[in-house]
Structure formats: structure tokens, C-alpha cells
Amino acid sequence: MLASLSPQSARINPPQIVTEPPLLRAHGIVRRYGRRIAVDDVSLDVYAGEVVGIVGESGSGKSTLLRVLNLEETPEAGSYRLRAAPKLYETDLLSLGRFEKRTVQIHHIGVVYQNPHLGLRMRFSSSGNVAERLLIAGERSFAALREAARESLSASEFPIARMDDPPRVLSGGMQQRVQLAKALALKPALLLLDEPTTGLDVSIQALVLDTLKRLQRERRLAIVLVSHDLGVIRTLADRVMVMRDGHVVESGLTDQILDDPQHPYTQQLVHAKL
């Protein structure tokens, strides 16, 4: 076979699909708490502009995996790379120190939690919550901070007249929009969503999902979406990973997994929702 690779044949390249490498590449992630293994050897690739959904019941390890991807937790094993900035891809993010991790987190990763208390300072102004990311990044002009907060909040379809209201007086849907504006304030390449619409009214949920979908399309965001709500997964996700007891039991295209589940556990999940 090698002999057939003559210099001439090497010049005539066969047609190939030109792809860029994945934006996020996590490999062999293992996270233990004492004797319990929360995430057991999970690998995940996400491309720019792609939404990967992770489904599973509570305790399946999906939220732990998300915290690892947000650099909030350090796993016992695995590697994690982000192609978010030149040179950054050469580094395993898990090997970084506290200070560097925070820098990557601030500049390249946005996150929206189910519980707004985790993502927001409830007594500070909404605009301040958004501006904080810019402040950490070194912005020192008050006018520029106001403008950036206004821009990011509008992009999240948050009513600008209320930009200085603290999140604690806002509705659940509005709080999620503030979280989203904060997450996207520094235009990160990766967005992590942890049950972003769980607990919202169905009509509000649909509006927030619309905003998410539009921003994802416009900004070509890579999104990892954790949810137990298969409706949300179907609306947003291109691909799905099903987790149980820290393992990935099945993964594939969203339609394929939800319409024709192969693994008994996935079948059970899908049927429970119907």
C-alpha cells in the first residue's frame, strides 16, 4: 500500500471535506467525590456554531461535567482544550493555575445557570452584573461600561429601561436574560447552559429559547446545553449525549436519538417524556 503513494499520486489530492477542528475538545474526563465517581471517562467535541445537548436524570453527572467545562471543578483525569484564541489550544486548560483559569473563564466561557443566584449578584444592578466581566477584563471608563452593558442586554432582548434594576426584583425569565447578557458580554466562543429555562412558564420559556437560538446563529456560538427537558434539547441541540451514572450511554444526532433511541435507558427517558 505504501508503495502506491508515489510522488505523483501525492500531488493529485482526492476530494476531501474541509472541516475546521473542534472548538472544544474534552477527553477522558474523570471526576470523583470520595468513593463515588460522578463522571467516568467522558469525552466530548463541540464545533463552532454547534449545540450539543447532554441529557440524563439528576445524579447522572451532567452538571458535574458542565462545571468541569466551566473550570469550576478540577477532574482527577482528562484533558480539556479550547480553540478560542491563538495559542490557547496548545494548553490543557485543566493544567492551568487558579489565575490563568479565571482569565480563560472570563474571556472565553459564558455560563447560564438554572438558579440565577449562582450566576448573578441579586442585589446589584442588572447592568452592573453585565459590566462586572468588563471590569475584570480591565475596562475603566464608566461611559464605556454603560454602553457595553446596554448593548449586551439589548442583544439578550432585556428591556433597557430596567437595566439598573437588581435581578432580585425581576421575573425568572428576565433574570435568565441578565445571565445571558453577562455570559455574552465579552463575546466568548463557548456558552454553557445548565437547565437555562427550567422552572420558567412555558410561554416565557419559548421566548428565552428563541433569543438563545438567534444569538447562537448570529454569533456562531458553540453551546453545551444540559437539560432533562427533551423539548428544550430538541429545540436547540444539533447533537445529544445521554448520560447515566457518570457514563455516556448513547450519543448522536438529536433527531436520531430522540426518534429512534437504541439504548434501553434512552428509550425509557424518551418514553417517560411522551
Next chain:
Amino acid sequence: MTALSSLTAPQQPYSYGYLDAHAKRELRRRMLKAIAVPGYQVPYASRELPIARGWGTGGLQVTLALVGPESIVKVIDQGADDSVNAANLRRFIARMSGAATTTDAVAATLLQSRHRIPEERMREGQVLILQVPDPEPLRAVQPDMSKSAQMHADADYGQMWLSLYEQLVRFKQYIQGASYPSLVNGRHIISPSPIPRWDTPKLHLASHLTILSAGREKRIYAVPPYTTVAPLEFSDVPFQVEDQSGRACRTTGVRNRFMNEIPQTDGTSQFELSDSGYAEKLANGIMPASTYYDENGEFYHAGILKPAVRPD
């Protein structure tokens, strides 16, 4: 025959300067470290003293570790030399060290102060020792000291800036009063004693050494001579000192100094100089040294204080 007792020093109930040699050595080492890393809070053991914690034990330990028979000591409490606490500390320092005392900020070599810097410019070779109740500028955003230490290490000051942002959003001005958080040497944010904002710029590129010491919280930090001290401010909304305009001292008639406000029964206020040593000089017709602020309220370093801006 020489009696053995004649060869030894007579028994003293306490060491010179009250503190034992080990405590003094520790304090001096911590001070050197604090000077080497301006604005960094150096932890120290902090001995109990015969005055209550929270009453200047931090400043007093530093003074006692520095004082010598040749020292000239001035003690200030809220600007005054004659308040009971200042009198008490001065009495103790003099009793334990034999040092001379003064109310003249220029004559003093060691100035221990609770919450004021004198109006007259301090000079090289003088040491200003500021008493500090709470050394941690991040306390309001992070009460846990092990976590705030980590934030200093990372220069993780986003939350401090956020609290300034919030003040501007809510009040259109900074509302931090005394102890205005300031960045020292471009690296560490400090809580300046609580001196009023009027005194904060006096630390910037100062000729003298400032040592700040919190006895209860067991931290020493320093602003060495000629070190930058920048009150936190946004580039388009400048930091402001307390407004002293329209105020004249009721005894000396002087203006543009930090004033004590004395409420009157008729609902008005009168004013008097907060710096009692400076007032004493004026009253006795002694020519004071150059002051940090001139008669028109202009600060001696040009360009440090800027006119107020109200943000939109």
C-alpha cells in the same frame, strides 16, 4: 568584694518600650517586609497590650518597636492631640520609652495617628503610624480572610470596581467615605486606615514613610516614601475629597483645611480645624510649615485632584 547584684542591671518590671525583644524583632521584620511589598498586608502575631484591643494596639506595637530615647512622639486621635485616647497612648509611650512628646507635626519623628494625616507636609525621615481597625479593603465584598488573601494574590479586584460602578448608578457619585480604597504601587488595594478622603492624596508620592497596623486583625502594611497611591476612580468620573469650601475655622479664621463641624443650637454649624497641632501653631503666631493644600484648596501635586463630574 563586689556583690553580684551590682554587676547586673536593676530589676525592671517591664522591658524597654514594654514589648519584649522577640516581639520587637518580629514587628521590625514584618515592617521591612511590608515596606518591600507596598500595600501588601503582612500577618503578624500581635501581642496583647495594657490597653484594649481596637483602641490603637496595632499602631502602638509599631510605635513601641520603633521608639527610642531620642524619638519625639506625637499622638493624634481624630486630628486632636488632647483627646482622652491620644493623651492615654502618649502617656503610655512616654512612660515606657522616656521619649519626648510634642504636638508639633514638624518636630515629631514618630507620629501615631488615629484617622488623620497632619495638614502640614511631612518630610523625609518622619514615620507616620496609622491605627487601623480593619485592614481588609475587600471585607465588604468578601468577609472571609483566606479568600480575600487569594483575591489580593490574583489582583482579583473586579468586585471592588463593581461596587464603585453601583455607587455611580445609584447616586451618580462615589459614596465611600473615609478609608477610600486605593491602589498602592499599581498592585495592591489598601484600606487607608480610615483617614478621610481629604488625607488620601497625601499618601501619594509622599516624602515620609507610612506604616499602617491593625492589632486586632494582626496585619501590617506600608506605603514607603515616593510610592504611588491612587484612589480607585473611573477614568471619566474623578475621585473627590470632602468639600471644605465655605468653611472657616471659628478660632483661627483659616480656610481650606479639614474642619470639624460643630452643630449649634440655632440649627447652624460652626467649624474648627481638625488638626489641633496646626491650630495651636496658628493661635500662638508660630509660622506653620508648607501645607498639602494651599489657601485656595489646591493640592500640592498638580493634576491629582480633578473637578467633579456627574455621570449620565
Next chain:
Amino acid sequence: MYIAAKGGEEAIQQSEHLYHLLNGELTIDTVRMIEKSMPYLVDRVMGEGSLYSPELAALAIAQTGGDLYEAVLLLRAYRATQPRLAYAQPIEPGEVLTVRRISAAFKDIPGGQVLGPSLDYSHRLLKLDVLDGTREPQEAFQPAEQPAPPAYPPVAGWLREQGLLAEAKADATQAADIPDVTTENVLFPAPRPHRLQAMARADTGGVLSLGYSIMRGYGLIHPTVNELRLGHAEVTLTHPVTGEKFSAGRVRVSQCEVVSPGGDEKGYAIGFAATLGWNEVKLIAASTLDLDMASQDGDGAKHPAHEEEFVMYHTEPVESSGFCIHFKLPHYVTFASGLDNIRKVIQATYG
């Protein structure tokens, strides 16, 4: 020659004279009476003052008119100036000359329960006849038929032999090398000796308050008193020349151990506290705090009382009381600084 202003000095001297005038005369008789008849009060001041000297503690109580925070400060300030001549040998529980030791974990324990002196089962009735001049009869105290042994094996030893306790980590640290909270700066997480020393000299009321919050419902554990022990301990020193060990005297000590199921660890986990003097309530609370703090090491605490930094800072009697009373000092400069802002905001907002 520079002489500072005198006005304030005269005032504070008169204030101090008046205070002492109202407290009655300070005499050696008062000091001896306090030392003899109020041992628990003296013990508490010695424990928090971390200086064992009943005579000086009684003097401090008399001199301050019984203001305990002031008395503790007097002892501490005196202690801070005293040289460290030598470090005593650690006191093993099995060597304490025990007058009272009880275990709530077992009905009976090797060596037996020793009730010793206690008000635990007394009726809390004021003896009003004493006020009428009736002399309180000294109830005939019946000595035990057989003299009790001077020392008892620790209950923890029995649990350990049964394999019910996580194995104690052997610590070969020399007495002189044990970190000393009074001469070193404390950083967190603090070494365990710092934690135990801080609790030994902590404010009784403060420790009780935080310990009680854990016992009542904010705790992670349910403590059982494995052993509470009051007794006398030999202060054993090593002669600097001959190297021989000798006793410099005996001190009253209390020790307390509480246990709770150890979670991930094998068997039971132990919380421990000890102090100079006899102070049972403080030690039960302190050992409970110790156990709860240990179970939180390296993890996010759920309640401030589980957190070492919170407990150590806020139960320190001299610091907490000093800072509290410092609010009596004038604050008019800092107040003026805030007032300036308030006025500007009012003017800008309300015209």
C-alpha cells in the same frame, strides 16, 4: 523640650479614680477571698487569660470590680511580657489526677464513672436562709469506702482498641516545636494546635453560643460526650542541664472528647478540647465545634460555626470585647467624611 497638651490626661486619671472609688477598696483580703471562694470564676479568667495563676487571676477580678473581659485583658497583657522559660511536656489524659470523669456514651466505662464535684443534680434553689444569717451547715461529705485510683484509662483508648476510631496519626513533634498561637501569626487553614489553643483561651460565652448553634440545628453532626474529665495535671519540665524530667507543680485542667460517626472515615470521629481550669460548658461546646470544623476541612462550610476562621476570630475574648467597646471612641472625622457624601447626594437628588 516638648510637652504635649495635658487636658485629656487629667480627665482620664480622675475617671479611673472614680471607678475604683465605687468598687470599694482593693486589698489583699479581697484577693484571697476571691481566690478561695470563687474557684470557678478564677478558673474561667485563667483559661481565657491563658495564664495559670489563681492569685493573679483573683487580683485581676478584684482590680476590675469583676468585669471579666477587663480581668482577662489584664492577665493577657501581663502574660505577653513574660519570658518563655521552658515548654512543659504534653499532658496525657491517662495521667491526669482525675476528680471527675463521665462518659455519656456508655453506662459504665473501664475504671468507672466518677461523678466528683458537680452541681449537675442539685436543685437550683436560692439558699435564702443564708441572708437571714443562718450558717450554711457543711453537709457531711462521706468519703468513698475505697479510695479511688488517681488516674483512669481514657475511654478513647478502649474505642481505639475495638477498632471503632480512625487510627490517631502519630505526631512526633517536640513540645517546643508545637506552633504557638500567641507568638505566631495565624493563617487559614490553621494548624490544629492553633485551633485547639485558640479554643482553650476562647471566650466561654462565645464558644457556647456558636457550639450551641451547631447542637441545636445548624450542625452536621450529633455529638456524644465520650469523656469529660476534670482533674489536676503535673506540669512536667525537662531540666536544662541534667535533662531529667521534674514537676513544677500541678494545675487544674479540663478535657473533653465528643464523638460522632466519622462519615467517610472508619468508625467514629473525635472532637477534642482542653483548657486550664475547670470549665465544663465551654469544653463540651468547644469539642463539638472542633469536630464540626474537622468534618468541614477543605469543603465549603454550610454555616459560619463550621468554619475555623469564623469560630477562631469571633470567640477571641480580648479582641471581640475590645473592638466592641472601641465604638465609644470619638469617630467624628470618619463620620464627617460620610456626611459630606450624604449631603451631596441629598442636594443633587432632592435639590
